[in-house]
Amino acid sequence: MATDSRVQSIGGAAASRTFCAGIETLAGELASAEEAERLRADDAKLATKMAGMDLAAVMKSADPQSEALARFTGLSPATMRDALAVLVAVLIELGSGFGLWVVTVGSEAKMAAAPLLNAQSPSMAGASSPQAKMAAAPLPVKKPAQKPVDPVKAFAKAMLAERATGEVTAAELHGAYVEWARREGIEEMSATALGRRLSALQFARVKRGGRVLYTGVALAAGSRVN
DSSP: OHHHHHHHHHHHHHHHHHHHHHHHHHHHHHHHHHHHHHHHHHHHHHHHHHHHOOHHHHHHTTOHHHHHHHHHHOOOHHHHHHHHHHHHHHHHHHHHHHHHHHHHHHHHHHHHHHHHHHHHHHHHHHHHSHHHHHHHSOOOOOOOOOOOOOHHHHHHHHHEEEEEEEEEEHHHHHHHHHHHHHHHTOOOOOHHHHHHHHHHTTOOEEEETTEEEEEEEEEOTTOSOO
């Protein structure tokens, strides 16, 4: 008995699932039918609108710019389309003609300037060449080579005077030379070297009383030794 009741319970559950599945299928079919009905209604509305439209009027409005200008000017759209076409053609011709004029004038200007440039180019090239720069640059003035000055000769000329009876000791002469050399910025010379150089210059000297005397000369008045 218990087994029979369990079998009946299982069979009832299967029947319930089958019934629910059938309900869901019917609900889906109903929704599809409603959507199809709505689409058919939309199609009918569009067809009604298309039937009420004037396709000739729509085609006449293919050029809204011409129609707008026609409304402003009071001319017909066809006249405005023709006028716009003529204006565009004129602008194209003017642009091409102006461009050709610019090119022609530029070429003529270059050709006219070419002889002047060619005439100036040799002089300009010559002016920029190293030879031209060397020729244009002032030549350095060569100073005549100065002979080395003999300091003993310069000293004798500046500090000695000829005197027939004059006498100057070697010590006084050397002291005067040292003073003069320091004043003139010349290197000093020893008494022996000075005496040797004076003898070479033919200055007469004698030895008297154990002293060396240079005769025939006297120290100039500007010497502090004197």
